Amino acid sequence: MLRRSILPFRPWKFKIPAGFPPTPPSTRSSAAASAAATAEEEVDLSVPSSRSPDREETTKVRVRNPRRFLRDPWVSRLVFCHNLAGRGMIEDLRELLKQMIVDEGSNSSPTLCGILSDNFKGWDCNGLIWDNLANVYAETEMVHDALFVLGKMIDLNIQASILTFDSLMYSLRCTGLLCAPVEVACSENTYNTLIDSLCKQFRLNEAIRLFQEKRGCEFRPCIVTFNNFICCSCNMGYVGLANSFFSMMIKHGFIPNKYSYNTILHGLCGAGLMEEALRYSEDMERYGVEPDVVTYNVLVYGYHLLGMKSEAQKLIQRMVVKGLEPDIVTYTILISGHCRGGDVEEGLVMRQELLSRGFQLNIITYSVLLDCLFKMGRVDGVDWLVEEIRAVGLDLDHIAYSILINGYCRAGDIDRAIQLCRIMYIKKIPPNSYVHGAVLSYLCKREMLSDARWILDKLIESGQLLDVVLYNIVIDGYAKAGDMDDAVGLYEQIFNSGLTPTIVTFNSLIHGFCKSGMLNKARVLLHSLSLHGLSPNAVTYTTLMDAYRGEGNINVIVELLHEMVAKGVAPNVVTYSVIMKGFCEQGQMWVSRKILKDMYDKCISPDQIAYNTLIQGFCEAGNVEMGFFLHDEMLQKGLEPSPVTYNLLFNVLCLHGDLKNADRLLDMLVEKGVKLRKFAYSTVIQAHCIKGNACKAVLYFDKMVKAGFEISIKDYSAVINRLCKRNLLNDAKVFLKMMLRDGIPLDLELYVVMLNASRRQGDHRFEIELQAIIITSGLLCE
């Protein structure tokens, strides 16, 4: 039986969200809807009295429009509810209420409350029904409905039980709808629920204040209170604080349980502090708390974040030895590890293995694979995987949808993305800020800024508290387009919306000012960050450094490097690449070379762009050997040279006329199936044309076509132009034939080039042929 509060209803402040309740759908016709105009009549109903619940007695109750009243399914179910309440069958009552609200779904509270207040006023158990209705809505996580019922209870002066408050607060703890407590008598659990609520909303300071104020006199913390503090501290990135709470828990006489250990382990692993995490896991065993699957999963996740695959494998073996079976979370972490390493194939193989062993994957595992397929540019693989998700009977959830929408937007398929948005609405999973962000990014990348702004303004007008990321995306769009007035205007609007800018907001503004040549403004912005409680990061400094590099000011770059290091901001691979480029542009390639070596000492792995920067520096200075040496070094370090690396090498070989090596390299790479850009082929082809070796030019042109590149008139013109310049008209004719055969018509520019060459060589016959071609094409009308 529910314990009824003896206090008047004045427990907590709740924010009833704007726009709630929504207008009830017209399909929900009920006795309440038409009862207002009808007079009350007395009818006999079999309703047990709460005073003598054992006896079923016929009670006369007054209702409006009795015929309609008894026919209405909602009313008859509520009569039954009263019947159950009167017999003290509270569990059955709650089950029936739950069934009713689950059938009707969210937003059903206005209708239900309407029926209750219009038809059951004065019934013996009515208060109990209201209280349980609020309670069941809260337990079913329909918090807006629960709040609506409570609001009506206040209006009708019906008391709510403490259990209902606790249940509601528990449901509200993640929503931000729960405010500070006012004068109230609390159950044992109330403060713990409120601390949990504040922690879930990342309001750690308030939670700590409440803990300090109320501890001892008004409530006694329990182990869950401390676990909540540990969890919140970890989630907010304060692992040190989490450690303190862990110690405090022990000082209060609590023995940490597996939840305490797993929570702190998760915090430590997430922060990359594996050694400390392992120490905790050893302590755990020492104090008799047996590690479970979650413990191992958390540790495996820690290794996964550090990219330590073999350690993760060892841990899984240990887990199996201890008799624990890896579960779907373990496998998802492993699949995610393969995906993060760029090996989606391995992830898919693992999925296949699991399926063959009869293992059911869930939507999270599939989401990891979908996201990776998009990031690897494997959009083709997405369709069949989505098909598989449907075939195994899984529904896409909001994250899976946002992965798909983001992926399609990035792949440029906006139609597909919008189609999915529509499906989300139909499925009642309204697109959230991740989805809005994907569409805004799509528009901004295509400089469709007025469209992006229109959408953002509509979202702002809708009155929802927007995510600052959405502002950041559009501000960055303006900054990249050099429109700093609008960028700054939108930045100011962030404050009007009650939000605060982030470091990303400022980085975009700094980038914009740099791009617009206002480096001083950018630097002022850097130093104003602290006023907003923000600290510059590697992106901030790197953006500024790159701007000064553009001005050839290596001194300021070095100054900024010192400043960032002094402020504890670690330079990353992008920072070093910019600095290397700066030195290379000053002709100091060997300084850059030293920086690259230093990166290894600092455990920052140079990537392809870092190597390409240095290779470009040496190649432009004419040091071909060093270019190739660095290429070899990349291979030694297990770094696959990128198409840009090869562009640089082919370019330098051709510039130096070393076509022998250029051919050799091209043949070797084609044979090895290395992916090259068209630039690599056309550089070699053109170099052969310049040298007058048309045969080789034809040979590599053919290879370029076979490599699957789309060939345009520009490619033919480049070759024909060069051959004509060397008066190799017959070879130029070969390419012209190939071009016409490929269905590419002659244009006026190329016609003039070839006409002049044929006139120079007195090839009148070809002159006439050319004129015939050009007239047939309709380009020469006169």
Place this chain on the structure above:
DNA sequence: GTAGGGTTAG
């Protein structure tokens, strides 16, 4: 208490 999604720099 464990696994999945968006914005910024070369």
